[in-house]
Amino acid sequence: MVKRSIVKIDEEKCTGCGKCISPCAEGAIELVNGKAKVVSDELCDGMGFCIGLCPVGAISIEQRQTLEFNPEKAHAQPKKTDTSIRCFSCDCGEESAYLMPVRHKMESIWVCTRCLPKLIHG
Ligand code: SF4
Known part of the structure; x- marks a missing residue:
């Protein structure tokens, strides 16, 4: 475990529009029960490319103890076209x-x- 920057998604604000999903090159975000979720902390590099894409401001970056980013695992994720x-x-x-x-x-x-x-x- 390391302390690092990682994406945080506010479920109350998230409308489930999906605009943050395919632009995430690491494949870290998926829709689960109609809400965007970081499916594995290992996949999120914390760079926050997704922040500006969310129309309702549901995405932010936080500092917390979590797993290290795993670039090999992230780059092996299937790429989503949109x-x-x-x-x-x-x-x-x-x-x-x-x-x-x-x-x-x-x-x-x-x-x-x-x-x-x-x-x-x-
Ligand atoms: S872009 Fe924002 S509102 Fe849309 S799914 Fe992602 S977090 Fe939810």
Whole structure:
């Protein structure tokens, strides 16, 4: 056991929308009885990529005693595809471009790296 950063999901706030699941590259989050859960602490690296994707602010990072992150186990998890993840600007998906999550006007949206310069520079 080590003390480290790890994702915490507030079940009261979680609506079960599933937006945090496929973007987690480690496969650490699944829906269980309609609520998002970290299924194994070994799979969560605590980087918090999922935080900005949650529309209701149910995800945070906490420091606590838990298992060490296991990168081999995490990278062996089956990758989940989500065709609903599209660039807000050109509508391309992850099969053809790199996508990044951004926040704008209290919304989580995705932008591809081709459209990102236009977003930054107008
Ligand atoms: S994105 Fe937020 S509300 Fe949706 S399933 Fe994940 S924790 Fe729950």
